[in-house]
Amino acid sequence: MKRRAAVIGLGHQALEDHLPGLLASSRADLVAICDSNPNTLRQQQELLQVPGFIHAGELLDTAAPDFVIVAVPHHAGRDVVRECAARGVHVLKEKPFATSVEEARELAQVCRAGEVELMVTLQRRFNPIYTSVAGLLDQIGTPFLIDGQYTFHTDDPGAGWRGDVRQAGGGCIIDMGYHLIDLLLWYFGLPSRVIAEFSTTAVPGGGYDAEDTAVIQLGYDTDLYGSLLLSRWMAPKSEHLHVVGTRGSVLLSKGRVQRLDLDGTVVEELTRPHAPASAATAQIDHFCRVLDGDRPNTSGPDQHLAHAAFIASCYRSKDAGRYIDPKEML
Template sequence: MKRRAAIIGLGHQAAEDHLPGLLGSSRAELVAVCDTNPDILHERADALGVPGFIRAGDLLAETAPDFVIVSVPHHAGRAVIEECAAAGVHVLKEKPFATSVEEACHLAGVCRKGQVELMVTLQRRFNPIYASVAGMLDQIGAPFLIGGHYSFHTPNPGAGWRGDLVQAGGGCILDMGYHLIDLLLWYFGLPNRVIAEFSATALPEGGYDAEDTAVIQLGYDSGLYGSLVLSRWMAPKTEFMRVVGTTGSVVLTKGAVQRLALDGTVVEELTRPHAPSLATAQIDYFCRVLAGERPNVSGPEQHLAHAAFIASCYEPKTAGRYIDPKEML
């Protein structure tokens, strides 16, 4: 029997990923949608042939889904998760998990109290290219340098709620940077020191205050150090991570991962030109979590580390020093 699923929030992410992913799932079926914009709501609900709701509480009460996919503006996530937990409904949450350490700790407690599973959407974790990196890192000796880069150009970085710190909670670090930060924590754990520089000045007179560009410096007591560059102003669209070790290096891009010898020769390479839907794979995995067949690898407790790392990026602007993310917890 398929799990009954609903989507709360029908913006770009839902249209591009969550709706197609759910419609392609063999383990879940769409039973309802919700959005505060009545025009978008009625258009989507009619096209999909499911009931539509303006209020999340009404959806939960009237359709009793097994789980919901929450894809709402960052400032609205807390209230929706609280409603779902109170109703005993599991949550697949579009990243970020939370906008602050305080909120992350609160929501982790809410989920525990409500005895609901919450999994944060991180589709790269369901791609074999990214999963294979750990094995390659074991083959490059002692890693000592890391460089990550994720950028694209959007004409107006301050458009909509994402440009407003009050609603977004942060700019490119919290939002698009969450993917690169997750890879860093997945492969290496929390750094011991972090400091960041960032700005919201790429578009003069843009009228937004959420950062459009950032450079994060980080280091581990193991001797590994490096930086992450994030920008929603810098073209062309680029995503990569490079780790340099004493006997070689690993280069990860969105479509491939390579292990290189010291002279740059490719020793091994993995590509995935015909990948199935990662959104569907993620939804099916979450259904397996709910069935007790898989561990929740992206739950609230794991994402406390993400919240601590991000908070430590924002803190040095006033502290003027490296921050140990563990201090934020």
């Protein structure tokens, strides 16, 4: 029997990924939607032909979903998760998991107390391009250098709630950077030292305080070290993670992963240009299997405490002017 699913928050991510993913799912049916904007809600109701609600609590009580996909602004996520946990409704939550380590701990406890599963949406984990990386890394000797980059240009990087630290928890590090940080932690674990430089100066007088550009330096207790460049101002659009080892390297980009010889010759390559559309559905179906007890939840609150610690270390290092050990944040 299919799971009853609802979507709370009808912004870009919900419209582009979560709703299409749900409609294509073989394990879940969309039974309701929710958004605080009446016009957005009415438009999607007419399109999807499902009940719509302004308030999350009303949706939860009336539609009685098995789980909800929560895709609300960062600052609103905590209250929605609390409402779901109080009713025993499971949560597939748009990243980030939380806006601080303290909030992450609180939400983890809320989910435990409510006996609900929460999984953070990270679609790259359901794309074979990204899942194949671990095996390729085993073939490049000892990795010692990481070069990560995720950049794109938007004319107004401080637009809306994303430009307000109080609402967003931060800028490009906690928002778009969450994907690159997740790959780093997935493949290598939590670093032992982090230091970040970031700014809000791309638009002089822009009136926002959430960073538009950041450079993060990091290192491990081994000889592995590297940097991440994040920007929502810098063109052209670029997304890559390059890991260099003693016998070669692995270059991961959107839709492609390559293993390179020492001189840069491509030894093997995997491409999957149509993965993004299917990854959203794969993620939803996986969560249904988690709820059925057939799969482990590897993207739950306990795992994402590490993400919160890494991000908090970036912001603290800027204030302290020195490296911070993310493990100390835990």
